Amino acid sequence: MNDHENKVEAEGFSLPALQKGDPEEFSRLVNAYSSKIYRLAIKMLTQQQDAEDVLQETFLKAYRGLKSFDGRSKISTWLFRIATNEALMVLRRKHPEIISIDEPVEREEGEQEPVQIIDWCCLPENELLSEESKVRLDAAVQRLPESLRVVFLLRDINDLSTHETAEVLGLSDTAVKTRLSRARLRLREGLSAYFGERVNNLREAQHDHSMERSTKNREKMLLRSKGGGKK
Amino acid sequence: MNETTKRHEHKSCRQLLGSLSDYVDGELSEELCSMLEHHMEDCEDCRIVVDTLRKTVSLYHMAAGSEVIPSDIRQRLYKSLNIEEYLE
Numbered sequence: 001m002n003d004h005e006n007k008v009e010a011e012g013f014s015l016p017a018l019q020k021g022d023p024e025e026f027s028r029l030v031n032a033y034s035s036k037i038y039r040l041a042i043k044m045l046t047q048q049q050d051a052e053d054v055l056q057e058t059f060l061k062a063y064r065g066l067k068s069f070d071g072r073s074k075i076s077t078w079l080f081r082i083a084t085n086e087a088l089m090v091l092r093r094k095h096p097e098i099i100s101i102d103e104p105v106e107r108e109e110g111e112q113e114p115v116q117i118i119d120w121c122c123l124p125e126n127e128l129l130s131e132e133s134k135v136r137l138d139a140a141v142q143r144l145p146e147s148l149r150v151v152f153l154l155r156d157i158n159d160l161s162t163h164e165t166a167e168v169l170g171l172s173d174t175a176v177k178t179r180l181s182r183a184r185l186r187l188r189e190g191l192s193a194y195f196g197e198r199v200n201n202l203r204e205a206q207h208d209h210s211m212e213r214s215t216k217n218r219e220k221m222l223l224r225s226k227g228g229g230k231k
Numbered sequence: 232m233n234e235t236t237k238r239h240e241h242k243s244c245r246q247l248l249g250s251l252s253d254y255v256d257g258e259l260s261e262e263l264c265s266m267l268e269h270h271m272e273d274c275e276d277c278r279i280v281v282d283t284l285r286k287t288v289s290l291y292h293m294a295a296g297s298e299v300i301p302s303d304i305r306q307r308l309y310k311s312l313n314i315e316e317y318l319e
Contacts, residue, residue: 027309027317034308038300052304056311063312111248119279121286128286134294141291156288157295181252188280188287 008075018066018075026066030059033076036158037083043141043153044087054090058083073167080160081168084150091146112185116192120199127198140190144183151176152183243270244277251277255285 008015012032017025037058041051061082069078127133141149154165155176166176247267253259254267271278300308309318 023314024317026312027314030308030312030314031317031319034305035298035300038304039295039298048304052307055300055304056308059308059312113245113248114276114280117276117279119282121282128290129294133290137291137294156291177253178249181249184252184255184284184288185248187291188284191287191290192283 007071011075013075015069015071015075019069021063021066026063029062029075029079033079034059037079040080040083040153040158041087043138043157044084044146044150045090046142050090054083054086057086061086074164077160077164077167080154080158080164084154084168088146088150111182112189114185114189114192116189116196118192118196118199120192120195123195123198123202128195133194136191136194140187143190144186148179148183148186151179152187155180156184244274247277251281251284254281255288 008018013029014022014025018029034055038051038055041054041058042048045051045054058079062079065082069075073081141152144152150169151165151171154160154168155162160168162173162176162180165171165180166173169176171179247270250259250263250267254264259267267277267281271281306315306318309315
């Protein structure tokens with residue numbers, strides 16, 4: 001077994017079987033990565049039909065390309081590279097005016113200075129991850145420029161390492177880190193505006209509740225004093 | 232920005248902004264790490280930004296973990312690849 005086969009083996013697949021076109025081995029590859037590829041595509045493109053097209057095209061291209069897969073990168077990195085290119089192609093077809101992913105990082109806007117300074121970490125998990133919150137989470141990702149969005153999706157949503165993300169996108173590790181930092185700060189800003197409001201509402205409700213309780217307590221005391229301490 | 236920021240040396244906050252993402256990942260150099268932690272002892276705003284940044288990343292992680300490919304899309308994918316018989 002050579003080094004490249006070893007690398008694929010380490011990911012749990014047999015490169016010779018995949019290259020021979022073994023359908024069972026290929027289905028294992030599809031099973032392992034279809035959810036992740038779909039997640040990347042739907043969050044890049046938002047339209048379900050576009051995401052499904054990208055998903056199918058990715059695995060069709062992978063199937064055809066496996067024979068010439070040189071194993072220099074991990075097979076998952078290779079799949080994400082195909083998927084990312086497919087998704088970016090759809091985006092460019094639909095929005096030819098968008099910035100290229102190869103755009104030098106210096107030309108993008110810098111770090112967004114934090115404006116929303118409110119600690120919302122105290123909100124309960126079921127509120128932070130409610131269906132409504134998840135819609136907000138997705139909407140915040142959609143507002144990111146494509147060059148930042150794709151880095152965030154690969155690194156934070158699909159758990160690729162900095163170096164793997166750099167390999168997928170043909171960027172340097174430093175550029176990946178810079179873009180990830182900018183993406184995360186923008187997302188934090190968006191979520192802070194939303195969750196911060198929830199924290200304020202919660203505080204107001206607690207304040208109203210404690211005011212109500214102290215008014216009731218005062219009323220009780222007044223009643224007691226009027227009763228002259230009679231039992 | 233609230234009163235805390237106005238009182239604090241705003242320049243340091245700006246300079247450290249680009250390091251926060253690496254800090255959350257535990258990938259910041261030792262020197263910058265201790266500089267940031269020292270800064271956060273006196274800067275409530277930066278501490279909030281770091282906490283909410285960490286929470287932002289973890290929320291996206293958690294939300295993504297529960298998302299799977301819809302079953303009809305999965306079925307059509309297996310069909311288009313001629314591997315339907317291996318659909319679990």
